[in-house]
Amino acid sequence: MTKADGMLTRRKIRLEQVELDDPRDNEVLVRISSCGICGTDRGAIHGLEPYPTPGVLGHEGCGIVEAVGREVTAWKPGDRVMIGFAYCGYCRSCRRGQHRYCENGAKLNFSGYRMDGSSGMKRRNGEAVAGRFFQQSSWATHALAVENQLARVPDGLDLDTTGPYGCSISTGAGTILNELRPEPGSSLAVFGAGNVGLAAIMAAQLSGVTRIIAVDKDRKRLALAKELGATDTLVHGAGTVLEIKDLVGDKLNYSVEATDGENLVSEAVAALGVLGTCAMVGGAAATEFVKVNHPDFLLHGKRLIGVVGGGGQTPMFLEALMDLQLQGRFPVEKLMKTYDFADIDKAIDDSDDGRTIKPILKMNG
Ligand SMILES: [Zn+2]
Ligand SMILES: [Zn+2]
Known part of the structure; x- marks a missing residue:
């Protein structure tokens, strides 16, 4: 044929x-x-x-x-x-x-x-x-x-x-619903409000997460994130990690790194509170390295997991x-x-x- x-x-x-x-x-x-x-x-x-x-x-x-x-x-x-x-x-x-x-x-x-x-x-x-x-x-x-x-x-x-x-949509949604499985009342920051990050936000809204923080450099995307369930939005900049801590204290339960090429894993880990988990989902170039500050990462029971396609x-x-x-x-x-x-x-x-x-x-x- x-x-x-x-x-x-x-x-x-x-x-x-x-x-x-x-x-x-x-x-x-x-x-x-x-x-x-x-x-x-x-x-x-x-x-x-x-x-x-x-x-x-x-x-x-x-x-x-x-x-x-x-x-x-x-x-x-x-x-x-x-x-x-x-x-x-x-x-x-x-x-x-x-x-x-x-x-x-x-x-x-x-x-x-x-x-x-x-x-x-x-x-x-x-x-x-x-x-x-x-x-x-x-x-x-x-x-x-x-x-x-x-x-x-x-x-x-x-x-x-x-x-x-x-x-892309199942990647974002599955990261929340299959992998992180956040408890009701927990907090989440999503780095990157593209199709993966926005799907994660929509899924989080279904999960009982009470604080959903969207981070992106594009204000239009942040407006859409708000419409789809984000409770807070932050324009990404040098102070993003501190701004997240201003919002939820040192208690962020979950973060998702869903940027396309910009490796923000270190920030997504640094933003976590004790026992927090970061899911690394984004498509950073294969040549990128994840840099994490030692006290931010290895101590305090934090976890960093890679997620392909939403698990x-x-x-x-x-x-x-x-x-x-x-x-x-x-x-x-x-x-x-x-x-x-x-x-x-x-x-x-x-x-x-x-x-x-x-x-x-x-x-x-
Ligand atoms: Zn794809
Ligand atoms: Zn197989």
Whole structure:
């Protein structure tokens, strides 16, 4: 079958017709309705993360099931689905229910190919294309995905708001609800009010946290953070840690570092009170080092944990978040702006310079 896909050559994106195989026994062909643009896509475009070319990016796809492999029983043509990240299902982490820490995750999500080295996507001249980014490559009109990575979109919810549950939104929400699990009455500071940080704030509001402090350099984003549940907002500057202590004393229970490239982990740790926990989520460059002052970090029972993708991102968790959105309790649509697929370069630029928090590329009506 012949499909139109967004081809990647460094910063330049080209739309090109390529061919997808039919789904394998455990795979599903999804007609992509829309797909988000996430920091990991941009990292690959800017050469910060390796991804082979020619290749197709996109890992926040959603759409309608068009065909299913012979052994697929959970899905049928016409089902509305969003595509989560890929996991093998049989490694130690997967067997413990920690799919986000799948031992085969690096290969499944970033190699551009299946575990056996095949892609299922090729150019018309037969050249293989790295068409399995997160086992979906959804900057495309159609994508092959594995049946176990799909989640069902509830009736009544706008399908085109659900793709980012595959990565950025579940990353922020899962950091709070799966990893930190704050007790009612606790306090939280979120560094970075982008799509991950704002999702963390919305989730915190559902958790019984009574003090939610949003920190960002952009006042517009802080205003949105307030609308979504932050009780306090701070414009980031040299005095941020002291300002947090002015608000909650030396008692901050939790902090989340969710900035995109700016490593504020040391501040997020320094802001914590005794026995506080900092979750490091943001996408600082691989060359960055975390610097922490000794008394701030090693003493007083503080903990620093790394969180990938919000931890336990099971399809059930994704479906729970979508139910909350449908009920108006998790208004993730407020972060989004839709672009035509052909305007992909503009959407990436708008995301790079912070004009748009969550761009959504629209592929099919
Ligand atoms: Zn696994
Ligand atoms: Zn992502």
